[in-house]
Amino acid sequence: MEQKKSLKITGMTCANCARIVEKSLLKIDGVKFAAVNLATNTAFVITEKEVSDDVFQKAVESVGYGISNEPIEAIEEKRLRRIKHNTFTALFVTIPLMVLMLLHMAGKHIPFFKEIELIFSAIVIFYAGRDTIRGATIALLHKHSNMDTLIFFGAVTAWLTNVITYFGVDVHPFGTIGAMIVSLHLVGRYIESSLRDKASKQVKELLALQSKEARIVTDKGEFLVPIDAVKQGHVVFVKPGERIPADGIIIEGFSLIDESMITGESVPVEKGINDEVVGGALNLTGAIKLRVTRVGEDAFLSKMLSLVQEAQGAKVPIQQLADTITNYFVPTIIFLALLSAAFWYFNFDYLNNLTHSIRMVLPWSLHTADRLSFAVFVFLTTVVIACPCALGLATPMALIVGTSLAAKKGLLIRNAEAIQTVKSVGYVLLDKTGTITYGKPRVVVQNIPEEEKPKIKHVTKLSAHPLSKAIAEYLDGYDTPQAVEEFEEIHGRGLKARIGFDEYLIGKPRDSSMYEEYTSKGMSIVEVHKNGEIIGFFALEDTVREDAKEAIRRLRSHGIIPVMVTGDNEKTANHVAKIVGIDEIFASVKPEEKMDIVRKYQSTGKKVIMVGDGINDAAALKAADIGIAIGSGSDLAIDSADIILTKGGISKIADVISISKVTFSAIRTNLLFAFLYNIIAIPLAMMGLLHPAIAEGAMAMSSITVILNSMNIRKKFQKFENFVNTSSCCSYIFGRSKNAKNT
Known part of the structure; x- marks a missing residue:
């Protein structure tokens, strides 16, 4: 039996860490799918049989990482507190060290500067940066690499120049540069972690909604108990x-x-x-x-959180290219750094003359005649400028904000691939009952004598038929007790009962043509007979959702064609379609035919959204490119859907399209920026035109920029909605003016 499980992973620092954990989980017997999310530090696993927690623990620990049973917010809080401590420790030491280095470079005599630089840069690199070194060591021992590997090589190489200088080797010392690399790396990681924490605020707010205690009422009084005891x-x-x-x-x-x-x-x-x-x-x-x-996992909020976290942990197709590049990124960068250092060392005079005029106008460039010093300088800069983290965070950070925004709007995105698919949607197929309408009939017209209403109420109360329930609800205020006898529900006809000496028949009309005025508008007629004589009728209709008309307008503003697909009769379907503004209608459709209609529209080459709430919609929801289920619908429909509307009408569909477009746009921008950054920055570093400290700062800023762009999704969504609505209104006004002119 297929099972799903979420794991809280500790120790990950970059996209390569996530990839290594994911590969290890996929090797477990019985695991058919695994996705590890760096942004949320979680793993989502699907197994085809029971797999114990110990097996998962061993698999993750075998590659140097861990699994925690603590709440994810507690783990993140500890992690952020530790990074903050290390960051401020590094800055406390590095800033005075930088001042002394600048004074020393300016010709001021600093007693024992060589020893000061050697000792204090070691404190920053090996104490404040111990988590980075630990991450790099774990990666190297398990024969892989990560972002920490680059910082480790850069910082330790810089510090080793001080060591060999101390023992008399003639090379420019870069110990302070090593301390600056670690300090800037920690500052960047602290800001990045803070922003990631802020970006996932919506899920944290949902977690905060879970009560810790409940007040249970028993025969012996009230008791305040932990929520787990409920x-x-x-x-x-x-x-x-x-x-x-x-x-x-x-x-x-x-x-x-x-x-x-x-x-x-x-x-x-x-x-x-x-x-x-x-x-x-x-x-x-x-x-x-x-x-x-x-209670527990069956509760609505728990299911909602589970679905949101599942979507945030998933991957979209566009991420595959970034993941493929990330796999080979760190080894490639180390190779390029070594290659460029060697190239500079053996061709120093030629390359120095070639780039001299450019480097003279760059105040941060190293000016030295020593080939070894410059080769080390180029190696350090190339190692620390590269940034696989920006590539690794580009998609998951946008998904966190996008799916959280959707959750706040009453939308649960179960399948993250829908984020990418929705941009190509051309048609939205809408079921009528329970989707465009409330799926609950109500009385809109009646002419029943007042004295008969209490009797009719007590007869209809005995039936579970939707029309009977609607009539009983309408007559709720008539509470005079009535003794109902010989109650009978006759299939195809209605309800039969005796009250006192009178016999009542409530159901199908004898002659439907008498009610053409109502049936032409899609209403259902319930006729009331007393002792064989008609005493009145009820006209009921399934009310159109308040936001349906606006939802159709918004869908059209996105360039999407709405289509009604319903099992109801043609009259009713046409009446509802006319109210909301749908032109394409399929009425009296059988469940299996709904799937055929989905295939028909897919054959046009455009993506199709199917929206429904009933068991009869399940196959079509599954067949569509994106299935959207109404949260109040059947479990089968919900399980077949990619997106669930937890509450509200179909205007939420337009919301999810806007959110998806804005989120996918952010993902593309993030990836574009991450690729461009590395494509431009790495060659400049290899040419010796950057400084290691500037390179590390730029590397940190690339990740921070990706996160900030992702966090901006909420604002972009609002602007996008305003633009779409304004454009739609302008088109409408223009169309009206044009029609008036033609008239």
Whole structure:
């Protein structure tokens, strides 16, 4: 049986670390898929059989990393605190050392400077930078390389020049440069970690919604217990201002519930007896009691978090090129650094004359006649300028922000590949019932005599049919007790019952043509007979979602054609399509035919989104390029979907298209920047036109820039939406003006 598992990985510092852990996990017997995310320090694994935690632990530890059972936020907090300590220690030593170096270079006599530089640069490199050296050592012992390897080679090589100078070898000492490399690396890593922590804020906010305790009500009183002790069936008391600890149904009380952090809906919702509430929502106004229906991994919030983290840990196709390059990046850079150092050493006079005029205007360039010193200088610069981290973070950082933004909007992106696929979408196929409409009929017209309404209510209350339930709900205020006898539900006809001496038949009309005025608008008619005589009727309709019309407009503004695909009759389908503005309609469609319609539109060469909520939509959701399920729909439909709408109407589809486009745009920008940075910076370093300290600072900035660009997704989404809406309105006004002129 297929199982999914998320692991918290410790010790990773760059994209190569993630790749090594991923390869090790894939070697485990029974593991069919593994994806390791550097940005979240997590691994997502799919196994085809039961695999114990010990097996995962051994596989990760065998390549030098670890698995923690601590909450991911606690791990990140410790990591950030440790990096901060090391960073400030390094700066505390390096800044005075730099001042002494500059004074020494200016001709000032600094007593024992050689010894000071040797000792204090060692403190920075081997104490403040011990985690970097540990990371590099682990990588080298396990026959692979990572970002720490480059810093290790650069910093230690720089420090060794001080050692050999101390023993009389004539070479320019770079010990302070080694300390600067480590210090700048730590500063960059601290800023990067802080930004990554901030970027994943939305998931942390979702985690914070999980209550730690619950107030359980029993026959012996109320007890405050840990949330882990709450079980299905327990009655929980929630005071105003408290978070609801678990999913449940209200059995007592009435309140306004704020579900904004979970569903994206900003307006609080009125909830009373028999209404469902989800754990993590905020109880605003009244005290309520609820019976717990779901706890632990089955709870809505837990599932939501699991799906969000699963999507953030996944990979999109565009990342494959970056991963392939990263695999060979560090060994290639070390080879290029050695090659350029050797080239400079053996061709120093020619290359020095060739680049002399350029280096003279660069204040940071090394001016020396010693070929060994310059060869070491070029080696150091080339090693530290290269940045595989920017390549490794380009995609996962954008996915973290994009999927978190989607979660806040009430969208769960289960399949990260949808981020890339959506940009090519040409058609959105929409089921009608439960998707464009609420899937819940309501009475819109009736002419029943007042004295008959209590009797009809008590008859319809006995049926589970959607139309009967809608009528009973409509007549909810008529509470006069009625003794219903001989109740019978007749298939294809309706409800039959006796109240006192009167016989009632509530159901299908004798002559539908009498109600053409209503049926032409897609309404359903329930006729009421008393002792064989018609006494009135109910006209019911499945109400169109409030945001449906706006959603269709927004989809068209993205250049996407909406299509209705429904099993309902043609009259009803045409009526609803006319209300919301859909031109292409497929009515009376069987479940298996929905998949054929998906294939038909795919054959045009454009990608297809299918939106549905029922079991009959599952096959079409799976067949479509992107399947979107309404969260209130069937489990099978939800399991078949790539994206789930946790709450709200189909306007969320336009949101996910905008979020996906902006997120994919950020991924492309990140990768482009990362590639360009390395393509430009590495040759300059090999030519001796950069300084190691500047190179390290630039390397750190490349990663930070990628993260900042990813964090900007939220602002870009808002700007993109404003632009699309403005363009759409202009097109609409222009179209109206043109039509008026033609008229």
